[in-house]
Amino acid sequence: MSARVSTPKQYYRGLAPWLLLAPYIAVTCVFTLYPLANAAVLAFYQTNGPASRAFVGIDNFRFLLSDPVFYRALGNTTVFALCSVFIQLPLSLGLSLLLNSGNDRWKSFFRLVLFSPNLVGQIFVGILFGVLFTPRYGLINRFLQALTGWGLEQQWLGDPALVMPAIVLTALWVYVGFNMIYFLAALQSVDKSLEEAARIDGANRFQVFWNVTLPAMRHVVLFVVITSVIGSFQLFELPLALLPTSNGHGPDNAGLTVVGYLYDVGFNAGDLGLGSAVGWVVALIITVVSVLQLRLAGGGEDE
Amino acid sequence: MRLGPIHWLLLGFFGVFAALYARSPKNPRLALRFLRFGVLVGASTAVLAPFVWLVAAAFKDKAYLNEFVFFPPPSAWSSKTVNLDNFRTLFAGDATIQGTVYFWQYVLNSVFLATTTTLVQLVFCSAAGYALAKFEFRGKRALMTFMLVSMMIPGVLLFAPVYELMVTLHLVDTFTGLILPGIVTAYGAFLFRQACLAVPNEMLDAGRIDGCSELRIYFTLVMPLVRPMSAAFCLVTFLGAWNSFFGPSVFLHSQGQLTLPVILNRYIGVYTNQYGVFLAGTLLAIIPPAVLFFALEKEFISGLTSGSVKG
Numbered sequence: 001m002s003a004r005v006s007t008p009k010q011y012y013r014g015l016a017p018w019l020l021l022a023p024y025i026a027v028t029c030v031f032t033l034y035p036l037a038n039a040a041v042l043a044f045y046q047t048n049g050p051a052s053r054a055f056v057g058i059d060n061f062r063f064l065l066s067d068p069v070f071y072r073a074l075g076n077t078t079v080f081a082l083c084s085v086f087i088q089l090p091l092s093l094g095l096s097l098l099l100n101s102g103n104d105r106w107k108s109f110f111r112l113v114l115f116s117p118n119l120v121g122q123i124f125v126g127i128l129f130g131v132l133f134t135p136r137y138g139l140i141n142r143f144l145q146a147l148t149g150w151g152l153e154q155q156w157l158g159d160p161a162l163v164m165p166a167i168v169l170t171a172l173w174v175y176v177g178f179n180m181i182y183f184l185a186a187l188q189s190v191d192k193s194l195e196e197a198a199r200i201d202g203a204n205r206f207q208v209f210w211n212v213t214l215p216a217m218r219h220v221v222l223f224v225v226i227t228s229v230i231g232s233f234q235l236f237e238l239p240l241a242l243l244p245t246s247n248g249h250g251p252d253n254a255g256l257t258v259v260g261y262l263y264d265v266g267f268n269a270g271d272l273g274l275g276s277a278v279g280w281v282v283a284l285i286i287t288v289v290s291v292l293q294l295r296l297a298g299g300g301e302d303e
Numbered sequence: 304m305r306l307g308p309i310h311w312l313l314l315g316f317f318g319v320f321a322a323l324y325a326r327s328p329k330n331p332r333l334a335l336r337f338l339r340f341g342v343l344v345g346a347s348t349a350v351l352a353p354f355v356w357l358v359a360a361a362f363k364d365k366a367y368l369n370e371f372v373f374f375p376p377p378s379a380w381s382s383k384t385v386n387l388d389n390f391r392t393l394f395a396g397d398a399t400i401q402g403t404v405y406f407w408q409y410v411l412n413s414v415f416l417a418t419t420t421t422l423v424q425l426v427f428c429s430a431a432g433y434a435l436a437k438f439e440f441r442g443k444r445a446l447m448t449f450m451l452v453s454m455m456i457p458g459v460l461l462f463a464p465v466y467e468l469m470v471t472l473h474l475v476d477t478f479t480g481l482i483l484p485g486i487v488t489a490y491g492a493f494l495f496r497q498a499c500l501a502v503p504n505e506m507l508d509a510g511r512i513d514g515c516s517e518l519r520i521y522f523t524l525v526m527p528l529v530r531p532m533s534a535a536f537c538l539v540t541f542l543g544a545w546n547s548f549f550g551p552s553v554f555l556h557s558q559g560q561l562t563l564p565v566i567l568n569r570y571i572g573v574y575t576n577q578y579g580v581f582l583a584g585t586l587l588a589i590i591p592p593a594v595l596f597f598a599l600e601k602e603f604i605s606g607l608t609s610g611s612v613k614g
Contacts, residue, residue, distance in 0.1 A: 016517035020434035021446070023427040024487045031484035032453060035464035042464055051470075095346060098339050106343070112600060113347040116354075119592040121546025123564040124585050127571060128357055131578050137369040139356050146309050173350065234459055237548045237564075244571040259459055266463050267553055275463040283460045290455075 042276040053273060060277035070278075072253045073261040076164060080257070081232035083168045084175070085225055091176050092224075096183035097209070111184065114177035122174075126241025129170045133157050133242075140169075157243055163254035167239055179224050186220035187213070222297045226290050233286050236260050258282050316341050361389055361583040368579055389583035392574075399558040406584070412478075413545060413563045414591070420482055420544040421537050427487035429533065432495025433525050437507065450489040466553060476556045485544075491536060498532035499525060534602040542592050563588045 043060055045053040064070050095114060099107055117125065132139045133156040144151030156166040190213055198212045214221070236259035240248035247268075248260045258278060266275020306314075320341070323334035359373045367375065367384045375384045396403040435447060465484065466475075474480030502525055510520040526533075548564040555561055561569075567588060570581035596603060 017434040017438035017440045017443075019517075020430040020438075020521070024431045024450075024489075024492060027484065027487055028453065028489075031465060031468070032456065032461065035461045035468055036456065038464040038467065039460055042467070047467075095343075098343055102336065102339060106340070110343045110347055113350055116593075116596075117350060119542065119596050120589050121542075121548065121564055123546070123548045123568050124588055127567055127581060127585050128353055130571065131360070131582065132353060132356065139352065139372065142372055143309075146307050173353065176346075177350065230457065234457065241568055241571070244568070262459060262462065263549075267466070272463040272467055276460075279457075279460040279463060283457050286457050287455075 039276045039279060042273050043280055045273040046271060047273045048270055056273070060274050061281075063274065064277060064281060069253055069256070070258075070261055073256045073258045076253075076255065077233055077235060077257045079164055080168060080171070080235055081229050084171065084228045084232045087168065088172055088175055089179055089224060089228060091172065092179035093183050095176065096180045096187055099180070099184055100187045111181070115181055116177070117174045118178045120174070122237035123241045125170060125174055126238045129166075129173070130157065130242045130244065133166055157255075158251055160250070160252040160254040163243070163250040167235075167242060167255060170238060170242065171235075175228075179228065182220055182224050183217070186217035190216045218297065222293065226293055229289050229293070230286050233282055233289075234259055236263065357582055357586055360579055361586040362386070363579060364388055365577045365579050368577075389577070389579040392577070392580045393583050397558065401557060401559055404558045408559055409561055409563050409566045410587070412560060413588075416478060416481060416551075416562060417541050417544040419478075420485055421540045423482065423486045424488065424491055424540050425533060425537055428491030428536070429495040429499075429526065429529060430521065431487055431492035432497075433499045433521055435492060435496040436499035437502070437504070437525075450492065454489050462549070462553070469554060475554055476560060477554075478560070480554050481550055491540070494532065494536055495529060498529040502528050531602055534599050538595055538599050538603045541595060545592055 042053075044055060044057055046056045046060070047053040099110055120128075133141075135141055135153050135155055140156070141152050141154055144154070154162075156162045194212050194216065195208050198208045203211065235257045236248075239250065239255040239257060239260060240263075242248075243250045243255045246255075247264070249256045259282070262275050262278040262282070265278065266272050320334055320338055323337055324331050327333070355373055359371075360368060362385050363371070363375070364384055364386055365388065370384075371379070374380075394406045396405045435443070469475050469480050472480070474483070506524060507520055510524050515523070546564060547562075548568070551562045552565045552568070555565065563584070567581055567584045570584060571578075574580040
């Protein structure tokens, strides 16, 4: 963004700002605030489609806490979130460092290529990778075979132990380039003179990165970690398209995510009340994890 | 095990790296640059290979789908191996209770939904952003705080109650029901607020002295000035709407209303043994976003990161 023009006095023109904001206020009241209030009510009802509802108190939550499928979905989603933070983000950071360390004209080309999977929606990615993971003919097994001599017949999406790795691998293909863009932007805004000073003081490449560069970009790192966790907990479309024959569940529910579970009980089985309860659980997890991360990162020193 | 081309490539790569390193171990700049370039080329190949494979699968005849890894070699290249059969099947039409629905219909639905959402959001988000940037009014601070907080409400929480609301409002299975909740977002409003802060007040004053109405000032003075921001915003919004799945799959029921992500996801089950057909559809579905992206790449990347790095 270009420099702000400071405004000694700003302008009051009666109704104009309210007219300009009216669509936002109207839409938010109808499609965010009202449903939010309704979500709080709905979670205590059992519904059969939108037409009929019966009050069940906290039974929805009691059911969730006793349902092994829900725990399976929670577990899968947590594994995915951990992989996003501990596998995908370090890879993104590594690639952004590689891109940033050279200033050749290839830089924008690589950036463009590595980012390009983000143009493809999750459903389309799922459709494509569902075929790429096919045993014998799929590109991934053919590559494994060419590299190691093993793996041509390996089932991925049919093997409970390999469903999650397949989903993580697919997500890597998409999102490594996405978070790389954020890291790259952060790296470019790090004060070069600080790094130079550290180098003159005798720090090696790694020390400069760990003690100067990384702390300087900690806000962006925190932002990317939190958005990745939030995104991970809302994962839904990718497994749905990767595992079409089982509606995204996969063998032994190995590919089921919490939002997949919500979709199942709320829209396939028609219990919007139970679906709302799942929504609250997910919202609670996201909030707790985000707050924890903000605390761990030093409790917002200057922001 | 016999060594294949991949192994020779890897051996060659590390061989060159070792040779470069051995030449000047004290100052291995050239070797490191070579290594860096090699890793980036490797990563780019991994990213591009599925795209190339997708194009190949879409054009290969169904009898030869599994025959060649990518395209057939020139010697086997003929209209028997590489043709438009997958696309012909795709465009042949689906028989439904409402009559035959052709693939064009889904394309049109997607184009209509994505462009309408984008244009409507552009108008309302920029209007809201302008109001937040250039006007003082009572309750502004409270409103902005509320908007920031509202961005943190996870979408999953609202799926069930919004669906119920749509049923009550009779908006299920209509495009209106899909477009209406998303005509303006807090995120978009904040992006435009940032851009509008840079518009000089003197200019707005000049407009006012010349007798422009506030709306006219907004359309003729402010909008042109925030154009770079608008390009990025439109692209992000278009991509989101074009690729959106949850909403359309839940709210749309009639076959003639479906969008590309919904119908292609269904086609996986329909064309189980001819995956070339739904891959041909997928290929078509990723072309419009790709064209827009290459046209607006610079604006897009800067718009994407403007909120996080400076914000």
